Amino acid sequence: MNIPPETFIRVAAADLDDFCRRLGGAAGLPDARAERLAELLVGNDLRGVVSHGTRQIATYARLLRDGSLNARPAVATVQEAPTSLLVDGDGGLGYFPAYEGTLQVIDKALVSGVGVMVTRNHGHFGAAGLYSRLTLPHDLLCFVTSGHQLHLKAGDPVYDAAGGSPMSFSAPTAEEPPLVLDFGAMHDLYGGSNRDLFAEVAPGLVHRSIGMGMVCQSWGGLLAGVPIDQSRADRRWPGANQGSMVVAMRIDLFIDPATFKSEMDEYARTVRTLTPVPGASGSYLPGGPEAAKEAAYRAEGVPIGEEHRRLLEDVAIEFAVTVPW
Secondary structure, three states: OOOOOOOEEEEEEHHHHHHHHHHHOOOOHHHHHHHHHHHHHHHHHHHOOHHHHHHHHHHHHHHOOOOOOOOOOEEEEEEEEEEEEEEEEEOOOOHHHHHHHHHHHHHHHHHHHHEEEEEEEOOOOOOOOHHHHHHHHHOEEEEEEEEEEOOOOOOOOOHHHHHEEEEEEHHHHHHHHOEEEEEEOOOHHOOOOOOHHHHHHHHHHHHHHHHHHHHHHHHHHHOOOOOOOOHEEEOOOOOOEEEEEEEEHHHHHHHOOOHHHHHHHHHHHOOOOOOOOOOOOOOOOOOHHHHHHHHHHHHHOEEEEHHHHHHHHHHHHHOOOOOOO
């Protein structure tokens, strides 16, 4: 979970956006690409998804500078059917094929009822929720996942087979914050002393998490041409070791969208009356707390914690870019 930092400074979203655009440009991205990346990263910060927000620009800038990823990719649709498309990222960051491809998926779903995309040959695509949220204004339901190159060998823990395990689901509402479930199925199981304890006290939960991670890896990785054995990978850009999948479908295939969204509103309001999980401040549909943070952070500025600030200051020095504080 993304927990707001206890000690922080407030930075206006526009200033973070300007910083990321300048840093992306210094790392070699064309202006339009740097602008898009900044928009998406700051959008995550605004929703409190800081793990996939502007702190990531430090890693991306170095990968681009050092040639692990292509700073000027020619993103292209390489295979297409009425309801599907395969998009090649040309060795760049995954944000660009995933974002541009999702816009095409939306068009296909609006025409045909369903749209499916797989992207291949790119690096990290960020938070899966970036793309599921794009479908919300169009009365679509959406599922997003991604997979990456695994390095499995005999004797490794089975947890490793689940990879990074990102998933997002979305559903629109009429007046309430839309449902946006954006998570890593393996988030609490990557390692550490608690993993075995979880397996002992809640084996079903652990196996379900591993299973969901394997779905991410097979649908978002293997389907995108990311092989189990890295020796079979054919990569010009070593960091382009990931793929993704986006599925969108029209609500009116099954029910009137206005009726569905009205029920979603009532669902959200009813959930808020329920007793929350111990330690939680309230009960919400997924995406509700993020929507509240976005409203507050747009007005007050994004809280940037000490570690986050150091990451950005260090990379800013490397690229001779000034920080916005």
